[in-house]
Amino acid sequence: xIVDASASTRRNQALSQAKGLLAGVFDDAYRQRARLxxxxxxxxxxxxxxxxxxxxxxxxxxxxxxxxxxxTPLFDAIDQAADWxxxxxxxxxxxxxxxxxxxxxxxxxxxxxxAQPSQPLPLFSGPVLLIDIERGPIRLGRARDIAVLLNADxxxxxxx
Numbered sequence: 706x707i708v709d710a711s712a713s714t715r716r717n718q719a720l721s722q723a724k725g726l727l728a729g730v731f732d733d734a735y736r737q738r739a740r741l742x743x744x745x746x747x748x749x750x751x752x753x754x755x756x757x758x759x760x761x762x763x764x765x766x767x768x769x770x771x772x773x774x775x776x777t778p779l780f781d782a783i784d785q786a787a788d789w790x791x792x793x794x795x796x797x798x799x800x801x802x803x804x805x806x807x808x809x810x811x812x813x814x815x816x817x818x819x820a821q822p823s824q825p826l827p828l829f830s831g832p833v834l835l836i837d838i839e840r841g842p843i844r845l846g847r848a849r850d851i852a853v854l855l856n857a858d859x860x861x862x863x864x865x
Contacts, residue, residue: 706730707786709808709838710747711777716809717840720773722862723807726836727768730805734760740800742789744782746808748775751782757793777812783855787828794830802831806857809839810848833857836865 708727714720734741741764743754754767783806790802835857837848852859 706741706804707744707746707751707779707782707806707808708771709777709779709806710745710771710773711779711809711811712747712774713777713811714809714838715773719809719838719840719862720771722840723836723838724768724771726807726862726865728765731760731764731768735762742786742793744786745771746777746779746782747773748778750778751785753785756789777808779806779808779812779851780814783828790829790831802829804829804831804833804857806833806835806851806855807838807862808835808848808851810837810851811839811845812847812851815847815850828855835859837861 708723710720714723731741739760740757741760742756743764745752745754755764786804790804793800794802833855835848835852835855837859839845839848840862849859851857
């Protein structure tokens with residue numbers, strides 16, 4: 706799971722709405738006894754919050770304290786998550802992995818979409834869902850482009 710907690714997510718309560726969605730995801734994961742890897746993208750780099758541990762009620766205080774600030778090192782987080790995911794898959798081949806990315810898509814250094822968008826970056830072995838948390842009257846719509854780049858399913862948070 707990758708959470709964009711950059712300064713732009715403070716606008717129009719985007720991060721607040723995302724935190725509500727995350728609370729539900731954490732609760733479902735806890736009931737299913739699922740393992741989570743959680744990475745935040747804010748400031749100058751990505752930061753691991755949890756790697757492959759069982760979901761627990763201990764995530765709620767972290768979620769309550771999650772704030773936004775700084776830049777959007779989203780692609781750094783995606784690279785780290787893909788690397789960790791590949792290593793984990795080798796160690797635990799029977800484990801089913803799913804990737805959830807929450808972002809408003811407001812990144813400075815967006816890789817160019819190839820001339821053939823049917824050939825996205827093969828970063829993750831399992832399904833990827835990108836939830837667009839961009840809110841407000843002016844939306845850039847970059848999260849949809851990122852989803853195409855990653856061959857991810859796309860959904861706006863208003864549809865969740």
